[in-house]
Amino acid sequence: MYIFYKSILLVSDILLVNMALLVALILRFDLSIPSAYFEMYMDQFIVLTLIHLVVNISFRLYKCLLKYITTRELLYIGGATLLSCLLFASYGHLRGTAFPGTVYIFYTIILLLMMILSRFSYKFVNRILSKFSKSYILFKDHFNGVAKHRALLIGAGDAGAIIVRESKKSLKQHTKIIAALDDDKVKHRSSLNGVPILGAIENIEKYVENYNIDTIIVAIPSAGVVRIAEVLALCNKTDCRLKIFSGISSAISDDAPSAHLRNVKIEDLLGREEIVLDSTPVKENIVGRTILVTGGGGSIGSELCRQISAFKPDRLVIFDIYENNAYDLQNELLRNGFPKSSLTVLIGSVRDKGKLEEIFSLYKPDIVFHAAAHKHVPLMEDSPSEAIKNNVFGTLNVALCAREYRSRKFVLISTDKAVNPTNVMGTTKRICELIVQSINRTTTHTDFVAVRFGNVLGSNGSVIPLFRRQLEDGGPLTVTHPDIIRYFMTIPEAVRLILQAMSFAEGGEIFVLDMGQPVKILDLAENFIRLSGLEPYKDVDIVFTGLRPGEKLYEELLMDEEGIAKTPNKKIFIGHPSSMTFVELTEHLKYLHNAIESGFDLREALHHVVPTYRISPNGCDTPLGEKDTAQAG
Structure with missing residues (x-):
């Protein structure tokens, strides 16, 4: 799929480069290109095209993911366009077959606008196609009685293998594991019991969108609570429901695999090292x-x-x-x-x-x-x-x-x-x-x-039981101040x-x-809403009530x-x-x-x-x- 999109983008750039020069000539000569200048264009269009492609490839414009385009990528596009236009103008002057200066100015402006608009058009079209594809897949799965949930597995180790194997036996009517991610680069581009291991865990958001994922299963019991908290924070940036593997020991039992998965708790997000009692x-x-x-x-x-x-x-x-x-x-x-x-x-x-x-x-x-x-x-x-x-x-x-x-x-x-x-x-x-x-x-x-x-967490009168009651009542969740922090x-x-x-x-x-690192109560409230399968400020609002008598912003x-x-x-x-x-x-x-x-x-x-x-x-x-x-x- 990536190679297909890359090819489409490359072909469109070839067309835009030539179209921009023709439009510049039309504007310069009052909508009618003199035959001499058109012959000059025909003589130079191959060089024109090659210059732009070489510069774009040098700037790695075909490596960036356009659905995640940022200011940095726009600067690269602008820099590549200006440099290629300058090289093309220099080529014409060296050969003695240069166009009028205004043509190069019009050309540069038009090509820059076309390049930027093409990138944003790609992003817009991709979003529309992604939504259509997701709706189609969910409709097809529902109609055929197949998986209701499309899951992304985090962790391609022993725990992940157990989940994949058991899901094919018992969970196929409820959850289908579409792909897996793992920090181990050696495992990338291989498979886990038939499930493709796509790449690194840091790219969760990208794969969730690309593969229409609605469920994420975290199965990295050996990673430690700090790393698990980091992974869960990445997962929380998506709208997916979260499940976490409860441990290898529980998976040895004869229970259904769903018994080995539990909902993510707010404690999991604190990332505190386990207390070992002597x-x-x-x-x-x-x-x-x-x-x-x-x-x-x-x-x-x-x-x-x-x-x-x-x-x-x-x-x-x-x-x-x-x-x-x-x-x-x-x-x-x-x-x-x-x-x-x-x-x-x-x-x-x-x-x-x-x-x-x-x-x-x-x-x-x-x-x-x-x-x-x-x-x-x-x-x-x-x-x-x-x-x-x-x-x-x-x-x-x-x-x-x-x-x-x-x-x-x-x-x-x-x-x-x-x-x-x-x-x-x-x-x-x-x-x-x-x-x-x-x-x-x-x-x-x-x-x-x-x-x-x-x-x-969870003590009588503390913030989590309060949030739970407020959520049960339909919200909003109340926080005294947006900057208030506490140790938990x-x-x-x-x-x-x-x-x-x-x-x-x-x-x-x-x-x-x-007590570890302090936690913003606002972050706690937002994560609590997400872990309940809802979206903060959209499904459940958060309101600020002001510091209570005697209350500190910090402890x-x-x-x-x-x-x-x-x-x-x-x-x-x-x-x-x-x-x-x-x-x-x-x-x-x-x-x-x-x-x-x-x-x-x-x-x-x-x-x-x-x-x-x-x-x-x-x-x-x-x-x-x-x-x-x-x-x-």
């Missing part, structure tokens, strides 16, 4: 011990309980104020084989010091994971006293009990919003970190640490890193998790004075501890308590305790470009 130290800390998880029914808390249960603790105590989540988690753990005799689920609040002392005195937990907290930024802006009572004094209650009843380790689940906070929630979590670091100096039998990380990781990998950090704990550390993981130190895990770092003593902190907490009781401005009280808390006049963070000014002020 289970030995984690197991040594958990096996045969009593573990308490506060806020155990929440997103992070429940995943902590799931992963902890795999290490066979003597007892897992789940403490949460919300009974529905706790009840569901209890049933899930029991269904999955966790011994009922080793599981205790208790309902209550971390504000209730008496209830906590009762739990600690009865079960004497060896390790405490403190995940209970109010976390929704806009809600805490409207209820700062509740954020202080639950987050600050709730953490203090749990920490004091852990110290009094000699727990071995206390792990606070913190957030990147605690760094240079611009909202009440983040400020209260920063105070929680200060509680952990200062109380650690008062004891030698309990290691108090905090683990700080950013947003987790999945809930399971966040918990794996929490458990790993716990095994490193020696007391007083703030463990900072490597930070470290304060300027903290710095970082490495740990045995390259994904976990240690922030330097603060110098605040527990006595000093106690005075600050008394001040906060009195502010609540007296009705004092709680934001001013929080700023008194955390000087890095930036209270914005309109309740929102300043734009990215004003970051340094905001900090200085």
